[in-house]
Amino acid sequence: MPSPALAPTPTPILELRDVRTHFPISSGFLFKRHVGTVKAVDGVTLSVARGEVLGLVGESGCGKSTLARTILQLVPTTGGTVVLSGQNLTTSNTAEILTARRDLQMVFQDPYASLNPRMTVFDTLAEPLLVHGVSSPADINVRVATLMRTVGLAPRFMQKYPHEFSGGQRQRIAIARALALEPKVIIADEPVSALDVSIQAQILNLLAQLVRKMNLSLVFIAHDLSVVKHISDRIAVMYLGKIVELGRAVDVIERPHHPYTRALVSAIPTPDPDIERTRQRIVLPGDPPSPINPPSGCSFHPRCPYARDICKATVPPLAPFATDRDVACLRAAEISDL
Amino acid sequence: MPLLSVTDLRTYFHTRSGVYRAVDGVSFSLERGETLGIVGESGSGKSVTCYSIMGLIPTPPGRIESGTAVFDGVDLLHCTPTQSRAIRGKRVAMIFQDPMTSLNPYMRISDQLMEPLLIHENLSKPAARQRALAALESVGINDPDKRINLYPHEFSGGMRQRVMIAMALITKPELLIADEPTTALDVTVQAQILELIKKMQRELGMAVIFITHDLGVVSGLCDRVQVMYAGRIVESTDTRTLFHSPRHPYTRALQRSIPALQPKGTELYTISGMPPDLSKPLPGCGFSARCEHATDLCRATTPALAAISPNHTQSCLRVQAGDIL
Ligand SMILES: Nc1ncnc2c1ncn2[C@@H]1O[C@H](COP(=O)(O)OP(=O)(O)OP(=O)(O)O)[C@@H](O)[C@H]1O
Ligand SMILES: Nc1ncnc2c1ncn2[C@@H]1O[C@H](COP(=O)(O)OP(=O)(O)OP(=O)(O)O)[C@@H](O)[C@H]1O
Ligand code: SF4
Ligand SMILES: [Mg+2]
Ligand SMILES: [Mg+2]
Numbered sequence: 001m002p003s004p005a006l007a008p009t010p011t012p013i014l015e016l017r018d019v020r021t022h023f024p025i026s027s028g029f030l031f032k033r034h035v036g037t038v039k040a041v042d043g044v045t046l047s048v049a050r051g052e053v054l055g056l057v058g059e060s061g062c063g064k065s066t067l068a069r070t071i072l073q074l075v076p077t078t079g080g081t082v083v084l085s086g087q088n089l090t091t092s093n094t095a096e097i098l099t100a101r102r103d104l105q106m107v108f109q110d111p112y113a114s115l116n117p118r119m120t121v122f123d124t125l126a127e128p129l130l131v132h133g134v135s136s137p138a139d140i141n142v143r144v145a146t147l148m149r150t151v152g153l154a155p156r157f158m159q160k161y162p163h164e165f166s167g168g169q170r171q172r173i174a175i176a177r178a179l180a181l182e183p184k185v186i187i188a189d190e191p192v193s194a195l196d197v198s199i200q201a202q203i204l205n206l207l208a209q210l211v212r213k214m215n216l217s218l219v220f221i222a223h224d225l226s227v228v229k230h231i232s233d234r235i236a237v238m239y240l241g242k243i244v245e246l247g248r249a250v251d252v253i254e255r256p257h258h259p260y261t262r263a264l265v266s267a268i269p270t271p272d273p274d275i276e277r278t279r280q281r282i283v284l285p286g287d288p289p290s291p292i293n294p295p296s297g298c299s300f301h302p303r304c305p306y307a308r309d310i311c312k313a314t315v316p317p318l319a320p321f322a323t324d325r326d327v328a329c330l331r332a333a334e335i336s337d338l
Numbered sequence: 339m340p341l342l343s344v345t346d347l348r349t350y351f352h353t354r355s356g357v358y359r360a361v362d363g364v365s366f367s368l369e370r371g372e373t374l375g376i377v378g379e380s381g382s383g384k385s386v387t388c389y390s391i392m393g394l395i396p397t398p399p400g401r402i403e404s405g406t407a408v409f410d411g412v413d414l415l416h417c418t419p420t421q422s423r424a425i426r427g428k429r430v431a432m433i434f435q436d437p438m439t440s441l442n443p444y445m446r447i448s449d450q451l452m453e454p455l456l457i458h459e460n461l462s463k464p465a466a467r468q469r470a471l472a473a474l475e476s477v478g479i480n481d482p483d484k485r486i487n488l489y490p491h492e493f494s495g496g497m498r499q500r501v502m503i504a505m506a507l508i509t510k511p512e513l514l515i516a517d518e519p520t521t522a523l524d525v526t527v528q529a530q531i532l533e534l535i536k537k538m539q540r541e542l543g544m545a546v547i548f549i550t551h552d553l554g555v556v557s558g559l560c561d562r563v564q565v566m567y568a569g570r571i572v573e574s575t576d577t578r579t580l581f582h583s584p585r586h587p588y589t590r591a592l593q594r595s596i597p598a599l600q601p602k603g604t605e606l607y608t609i610s611g612m613p614p615d616l617s618k619p620l621p622g623c624g625f626s627a628r629c630e631h632a633t634d635l636c637r638a639t640t641p642a643l644a645a646i647s648p649n650h651t652q653s654c655l656r657v658q659a660g661d662i663l
Contacts, residue, residue, distance in 0.1 A: 060496025168380025226598035269554025
């Protein structure tokens with residue numbers, strides 16, 4: 001089991017420094033009026049080593065997909081830098097980014113929207129292989145069939161279109177497409193949440209095997225914390241555009257320090273009706289805040305059971321806490337035994 | 339009388355590469371206020387079963403070959419367009435696996451939420467807008483008055499899902515069909531949505547069909563669970579029994595595959611092989627090619643659901659024969 005060092009990763013393949021991605025919100029039809037800014041990603045610093053799996057979890061809408069899209073430069077970056085194998089993508093031109101994408105692939109959260117409805121599975125998978133000259137027209141059939149088997153799809157489906165597949169089958173096409181060019185880094189946005197547990201297990205085994213054999217680096221975004229814990233070396237927890245906790249996967253889930261992580265972990269459903277129906281959950285009061293009007297100070301303070309006045313005034317930095325752990329909570333030390 | 343009773347539903351897709359028997363003889367029923375979970379292999383026909391009930395099968399290539407789906411006395415598979423309009427989308431509402439299939443990308447959220455109220459309930463525009471804002475708030479979307487004017491692509495995946503849930507619940511349906519409604523949500527918001535669905539159930543006596551891959555969610559929410567494999571139901575029983583004493587070999591294998599129950603770092607248990615080709619005749623048990631207990635009889639005889647105890651049916655021939663526990 002690889003156990004990368006925490007703070008400065010020795011040879012990071014992917015490095016994010018203070019990355020910010022903001023979206024303007026306007027209203028009005030003819031005369032657009034600027035009514036606010038969504039700070040979807042707001043100062044994220046992270047690094048991923050070769051062969052490392054970084055799990056990224058957090059509240060729905062906290063900016064995980066936006067962070068993923070920012071890494072691929074699919075949305076304009078508001079600030080900060082994204083460095084892939086030494087190349088600063090934020091200052092690269094379109095051609096350079098397209099070249100870099102051979103090494104950096106993404107599996108999108110919504111496979112229906114990311115697959116071209118007019119392309120058969122064969123076309124979808126053959127295209128990158130032919131464009132990048134990885135495969136010749138002579139052996140393309142064999143390559144595509146192998147890819148399909150890798151993700152548990154029968155090659156007999158090769159000539160079908162996306163709408164002819166179930167949700168889970170479509171997701172596997174998207175995963176196969178990301179794997180086609182054998183990239184160095186894959187950003188997988190909820191790659192298994194649409195799959196039944198047996199196929200989930202197949203895909204997780206497959207990804208773990210690629211990480212081991214090909215030294216693939218993986219950023220794995222998911223809501224199922226037991227899945228994230230299983231596959232990740234480290235886990236980063238995001239809340240409202242910021243990383244609030246970062247540490248070794250098992251530790252973060254078994255001994256969460258940030259109050260948000262604690263609530264998250266306590267809400268993991270258990271596949272046992274007797275336990276599930278009697279289990280104690282930390283119910284967070286109030287609703288997830290809006291990134292248009294983030295709360296002052298610690299953005300978790302309106303829902304945090306441990307909040308004090310200081311939390312309303314001071315933004316907690318993500319700071320080292322305990323062994324191999326970074327936590328962004330002003331009271332982390334005081335509440336660590338609670 | 340059950341609220342919904344589906345009998346021998348068969349939905350096939352007639353494509354260039356053959357006839358796919360996506361749903362092949364499915365029968366079940368649901369009482370008012372009851373929550374039925376549907377779990378099973380990806381591609382086993384869970385969504386197609388529900389699309390058939392909702393009248394959403396694209397025809398062609400799809401065709402409902404046989405069966406009835408009687409909702410409160412009306413067979414939804416053979417009713418008039420007027421009867422259908424009065425029930426589907428109002429008394430029976432559905433939340434989709436893919437939020438973008440039910441959200442119109444070119445319409446503001448506000449218009450999409452208000453539309454059914456303006457059409458079905460003859461509300462005034464301001465009144466409909468108030469209901470729409472309240473609906474967004476009830477699914478945990480903050481700043482609804484600012485966000486209601488956004489387009490679907492301006493929301494995160496999970497927020498789109500919540501908008502869709504708000505849309506389905508806005509007409510206060512008697513039956514809610516939820517196709518993986520919380521897979522895109524984090525566990526705290528998921529818990530909130532499940533609470534909302536439970537509350538609607540208590541207040542309105544709403545029945546729910548809940549399709550999910552998350553067996554943790556099933557164990558917390560559902561009264562009864564049925565397991566599908568290759569277009570057929572292979573096991574159906576109350577939730578406790580399903581988790582504590584599953585009988586069908588597929589259900590057992592599925593349970594063994596749950597990542598949460600396996601130690602970290604190990605190779606996860608998976609069911610070897612692939613599901614059968616639904617375009618080829620399937621004479622025996624759909625699971626026989628992957629089942630460790632399969633015999634020649636399993637490959638030749640089409641199994642039927644049979645009770646093994648009062649509230650527990652399953653279709654494994656060898657379990658029925660008492661060969662395996
Ligand atoms: N429009 C279509 N044309 C052809 N085949 C289809 C069509 N829609 C669905 N199918 C097939 O019907 C079968 C059942 O699909 P369905 O969407 O019901 O699966 P599911 O159980 O909901 O799976 P998942 O868990 O992955 O969502 C699949 O094998 C799928 O390929
Ligand atoms: N193009 C856009 N324009 C305006 N706002 C956007 C845009 N894309 C995303 N947002 C907003 O940015 C925030 C973060 O969205 P994002 O999709 O990154 O969340 P997420 O963490 O992936 O959530 P989920 O778990 O629900 O997928 C949300 O508040 C969303 O509404
Ligand atoms: S800083 Fe304060 S409000 Fe934020 S998580 Fe810590 S205790 Fe809670
Ligand atoms: Mg997302
Ligand atoms: Mg489905």
